[in-house]
Amino acid sequence: MKIAIVGAGIVGVATAYELAQSGHEVTVFERRSSAAEEASYAPGALVGPALLAPWGVAGAMGSARTIGSSAGMEVGSAARMAELRWLWQWRTAARSAVQAAEAPAALHALAALSQLSQRRFEETVELLELPLEASTGALLLLRDERTAAPLRGTVDALRCAGNVISEMDAQAASKIEPGLAQSETFTMALHVPGALAANCRQFAVLLRQAAQRLGVQFEFQRSVQAVRSTGTRPEVQLAGAGASCSFDAVVLCNGMDANDLLGTLGIRLGMVALWGTSLTAPLREDAGQPQGTVIDVARQVSLSRIGQRIRIAGGAELGRASADSHESTLRRLYDALDTWFPGSAARGQAMQVWRGARAVRPGGLPALGASGVPGVWLNLAHGDTGWALASGCAQVLAHAVVGEESALGPQAMAHFAVKPPG
Numbered sequence: 001m002k003i004a005i006v007g008a009g010i011v012g013v014a015t016a017y018e019l020a021q022s023g024h025e026v027t028v029f030e031r032r033s034s035a036a037e038e039a040s041y042a043p044g045a046l047v048g049p050a051l052l053a054p055w056g057v058a059g060a061m062g063s064a065r066t067i068g069s070s071a072g073m074e075v076g077s078a079a080r081m082a083e084l085r086w087l088w089q090w091r092t093a094a095r096s097a098v099q100a101a102e103a104p105a106a107l108h109a110l111a112a113l114s115q116l117s118q119r120r121f122e123e124t125v126e127l128l129e130l131p132l133e134a135s136t137g138a139l140l141l142l143r144d145e146r147t148a149a150p151l152r153g154t155v156d157a158l159r160c161a162g163n164v165i166s167e168m169d170a171q172a173a174s175k176i177e178p179g180l181a182q183s184e185t186f187t188m189a190l191h192v193p194g195a196l197a198a199n200c201r202q203f204a205v206l207l208r209q210a211a212q213r214l215g216v217q218f219e220f221q222r223s224v225q226a227v228r229s230t231g232t233r234p235e236v237q238l239a240g241a242g243a244s245c246s247f248d249a250v251v252l253c254n255g256m257d258a259n260d261l262l263g264t265l266g267i268r269l270g271m272v273a274l275w276g277t278s279l280t281a282p283l284r285e286d287a288g289q290p291q292g293t294v295i296d297v298a299r300q301v302s303l304s305r306i307g308q309r310i311r312i313a314g315g316a317e318l319g320r321a322s323a324d325s326h327e328s329t330l331r332r333l334y335d336a337l338d339t340w341f342p343g344s345a346a347r348g349q350a351m352q353v354w355r356g357a358r359a360v361r362p363g364g365l366p367a368l369g370a371s372g373v374p375g376v377w378l379n380l381a382h383g384d385t386g387w388a389l390a391s392g393c394a395q396v397l398a399h400a401v402v403g404e405e406s407a408l409g410p411q412a413m414a415h416f417a418v419k420p421p422g
Contacts, residue, residue, distance in 0.1 A: 001024045001025070001248040001249060001401070001402070002024075002025045002027075002247050002248045002249075003019055003024050003025065003026050003027070003247055003248060003249045003250070003251065003401065004026075004027050004028075004029065004234075004236050004245070004247040004249070004250045004251070005019075005026060005027070005028045005029070005250075005251045005253055006028075006029050006224045006227070006236070006250065006251070006252050006253060006254045006257075006258070006261070007028075007029075007030060007252070007253040007254030007255065007257070007258075008028050008029075008030035008032070008034075008035040008036070008208070008218060008220070009035070009036055009038060009039055009040040009204070009253065009254070009255065009386070010036055010040040010200055010201075010203070010204045010386060010387055010390045011040075011253045011255075011379050011380075011382065011386055011389075011390045011393060011394065012028060012030070012035075012251075012253035012254065012379075013028070013035050013036070013204050013207050013208050013211065013390075014204075014207060014390040014391050014393070014394035015251055015253055015379055015393075015394040015397055015398070016028050016208075016211045016216045016218075017124075017207050017210060017211040017214070017216070017394065018394040018395050018397070018398035019251075019394075019398050019401070020211050020214035020215060020216045021214065021398075022398055022402070024401075025215070026211075026215070026216045026217070027216070027217045027218075027219060027247075028216060028217070028218045028219065029219050029222045029223075029224050029236065029238065030218065030219065030220050030221075030222065031221065031222065031223040031224075031257070032220065032221070033220050033221055034205075034220060035204050035205055035208045035218070036200065036201040036204035036205065038255070038356060038357075039255055039356045039357060039358055039359075039386065040200050040201060040204055040356075040386065040387070041200075041201050041354060041356060042200070042201065042278045042280055042311070042352065042354035042356070043200055043276070043278065043313060043356060043358075043384070043386065043387050044276075044278065044302045044304065044311065044313030044314070044384065044387070045135075045197040045198060045199065045200070045293065045302070045304035045306050045311045045313070045387075046138070046195065046196075046197050046293055046302055046304060046387070046388060047118060047121055047134075047195075047196040047197060047198050047387060047388055048114050048115070048117060048118035048121070048195065048196055048388045049111065049114045049115065049118065049158050049161070049163055049192065049194075049195060049388070050110065050111075050113070050114035050117065050385040050388035050389050051107070051110060051111055051114060051154050051157060051158055051385075052138060052140065052154075052192065052195065052293075052295060052302075053302070053383075053384040053385045053388060054295065054300035054301060054302055054313075054314055054384060055274065055276065055300065055314075055315075055316045055358070055360075055383065055384040056364055056383055056384045056385040056388075057106075057107065057110060057363065057364035057365065057383070057385070073087070073274075073316040073317070073318055074315070074316065074317040074318065074320065074326055074328060074329060075087065075317075075318045075319055076317065076318065076319035076320035079318055079319025080319065082270075082272065083272050083318050083319050086270060086272045086318075086360075086362050087318060089270075089362035089363075090360075090362050090363075090364075093362060093363045093364070104153070105415065106363065106365060106415045107153060107154065107157040108157045108160055108161070108412075109408070109411075109412035109413075109414075109415040109416070110157070110365060110385075110415070111157040111158050111160065111161035111163075112161050112408055112412050113389060113392050113393070113396070113408060113412065113416075114161065114385070114388060114389060114392065115161040115162055115163070116392040116395070116396070116407055116408060117388060117389045117390065117391045117392025117393065117395075118194075118196060118388070118391075118392070119392075120391040120392050120394075120395050121196070121390075121391040121392075122196075124207070124391060125203075128206070128207075128210050130203065130206050130207075132198045132199060132202060132203060132206075133198060133199040133202060133306040133307030133308075133309065134196065134197060134198035134199070134306060134307070135196075135197045135198075135290075135291065135292045135293065135304065135305040135306065136193070136194070136195065136196055136197075136292055137176065137191070137192070137193050137194075137195055137291065137292030137293065138191070138192045138195030138197075138292055138293040138294070138295060139173055139176060139177055139180075139189050139190070139191055139192075139292070139293070139294050139295065140189060140190040140192070140295045140297055141173070141185075141186040141189050141294060141295065141296055141297060141298075141340075142186055142187070142188050142189060142190065142297055143185065143186055143187065143298060144187050144188070145188070147297065147298070148167075148188060148190075151190070151297075155190065158192070163192060163194060164192070164193055164194060165190055165191065165192050166190070166191045166193075167188065167189075167190055167191075168188065168189055168190075168191055169187065169188055169189075170186055170187055170188065170189065172189075173186075173188075173189035173191070176191060176291070177290060177291055177292070177294060178288070178291075179287075179288025179289045179290060179291070179341060179344065180288065180290075180294065180340055180341070181288065181339065181340055181341065181342055183339060183340070185298075185339065195292065195293055197292065197293045197304035197305065197306060197311075198306060199306045199307070200387045222238055222239075223238065223239040224236055224237070224238060224239070224254075224261065225237045225238060225239045226244075226261065226264055227250055227252070227261050227264075227265065227376060228244065228264075228265075229265070229373045229374050229375055229376055230246075231374055232374070232375075233246045233247060233248060233375055234246070234247055234249065234250045234373075234374070234375035234376050235247070236250060247375070248375065249375050249376075249377060249401050250375060250376050250377065251377045251378070251379055251397065251401070252371075252376070252377070252378050252379065252380055253379045253380065254380075255357070255358075255359040255380065255381075255386075256271060256273045256357055256359045258271075258359070258378075258380050259271060262371075265371065265373050265376065265421060266373075266421030267371055267372065267373065267418065267421050268421075269361055269367050269378075269380065269381055269418065270361050270362055271359045271360060271361055271380070271381050272318065272359075272360060273318075273321065273357035273358070273359065273360075274316050274317070274318060274357070274358045274359075274360045274383065274384075275315070275316070275317040275318075275320055275321075275355060275356065275357050275358070276313060276314065276315045276316060276317070276329075276355070276356060276358060276384065277313070277314070277315045277325040277326075277329045277330060277333060277353070277354065277355045278311055278312060278313040278314075278333075278353075278354045278355075279311070279312045279313075279330075279333050279334070279337070279345075279351055279352070279353055279354075280306075280309055280310070280311045280312075280351070280352040280354070281309060281310060281345035281346050281347065281350050281351040281352065282308060282309055282345070282346045282350055283305070283308055283309060283310055283344055283345060283346075284343065284344055284345065284346055286343075287341070287342070287343035287344040288341055288342075288343075288344055289305065289310070289341065289344050290303055290304065290305045290310060290340075290341055290344070291305060292304070292305060293305070294340055294341075296336045296339070296340065299314065299332050299335065299336050300314050300316075301313065301314035301332060301333060301336040302314065303336060303337065303340060303341065310337075310341070310344060310345050312333045312334075312336060312337050312345075313333070314329070314332060314333055314336070315329035315332065315333070317329060321357075324355070325353060325355045330353070358382070358383050358384055358386065359380060359381045359382070359383070360381060360383040360384075361381045361383075364383050364385075365381075365415055365416055366379070366380065366381050366382045366383075366385075366389060366393060366416055367379075367380045367381045367416065367418050368380075368393055368396060368397060368413070368416035368417075369396075369397070369400050369413060369416060369417055369418065370400065370417075370418070371418055371420075371421075372418060372419065372420025372421050373420075373421065377397060377400070377401060378418060379393050379394070379397050395407075396408060396413070
């Protein structure tokens with residue numbers, strides 16, 4: 001098949017690679033000059049399990065309070081009505097997830113997708129012998145039993161998907177992460193030894209090179225103005241080009257930029273931009289360092305080792321499209337760093353500050369599969385889990401385009417399906 005992909009972030013690159021592996025002729029259109037220059041540039045380093053991502057799925061990390069908590073969502077004065085409506089829906093979904101006696105079926109489906117994605121990521125790294133900045137293992141730091149209780153649904157879903165999770169006290173946690181500062185701000189932790197963290201952009205660039213070796217064409221600095229469906233083959237209209245290009249299939253992997261293209265097709269996903277921030281810096285040898293990933297549940301911040309650097313990521317800003325990180329978000333990231341690994345990171349010019357927008361639907365679940373418009377497929381709205389779900393979503397999508405059932409099965413896939421337009 002002749003297939004076009006819109007967007008060369010981690011999701012688009014992974015999708016191109018999977019489709020090329022299956023023998024398809026693939027062209028990727030990207031408005032930037034290189035791969036992974038926007039939301040995939042420096043997100044949180046956690047590759048999996050995806051449910052551990054602080055702002056992944058509504059209620060998955062145990063907090064139904066969206067505004068006003070120490071890790072609350074920052075809502076800007078420029079928030080539009082659609083964003084405020086999304087916020088109400090997010091809070092409703094989070095409250096339902098936290099209060100449920102059992103983990104919702106959607107949470108189990110996402111845990112299964114995450115497990116599939118982590119396996120596919122590991123297979124790809126091994127097959128291509130990729131030299132990645134990475135680390136293993138994750139610790140979720142909790143204040144007490146009361147703060148741990150709302151996580152029961154997430155833990156249940158992760159265990160059902162095959163993840164090993166152990167509960168331990170602060171002393172045992174300090175043996176796993178000996179560089180962790182001695183503090184009374186947590187009394188217990190959850191240990192996920194199989195968790196992975198890695199450099200998203202590094203993987204995206206290396207995977208793009210592998211995809212090119214398979215014949216994938218990357219058209220950089222080419223903006224897609226419209227996607228149309230004639231009922232037989234979809235067409236891509238490039239900005240500044242005369243005639244449109246026809247393909248057997250078009251896959252949208254361009255995050256928030258997809259909203260305009262979807263609107264002309266009559267598709268409404270309810271996506272909004274939820275902005276997050278990360279700090280990345282070289283590790284200092286004379287201070288305690290993380291060995292894997294530490295998640296500060298109270299602040300909703302992850303601290304991950306990637307090679308000889310540390311990446312601190314978190315924050316959720318709605319209605320704030322400025323390129324500058326918000327002061328309160330930056331303060332939360334620095335507070336987490338100074339609390340758990342004081343003095344571990346080089347500051348000043350060595351510290352890279354990054355801010356990016358994550359496309360998120362009200363419940364936090366991705367839109368994966370057929371769009372309802374003939375020939376147009378979706379791999380969108382991964383929120384804070386785009387890096388963690390990229391390899392799995394790409395494999396699932398590659399099977400779906402040719403009519404093959406994925407390893408997830410139809411029941412799980414139904415949670416990520418999109419209602420057809422009209």
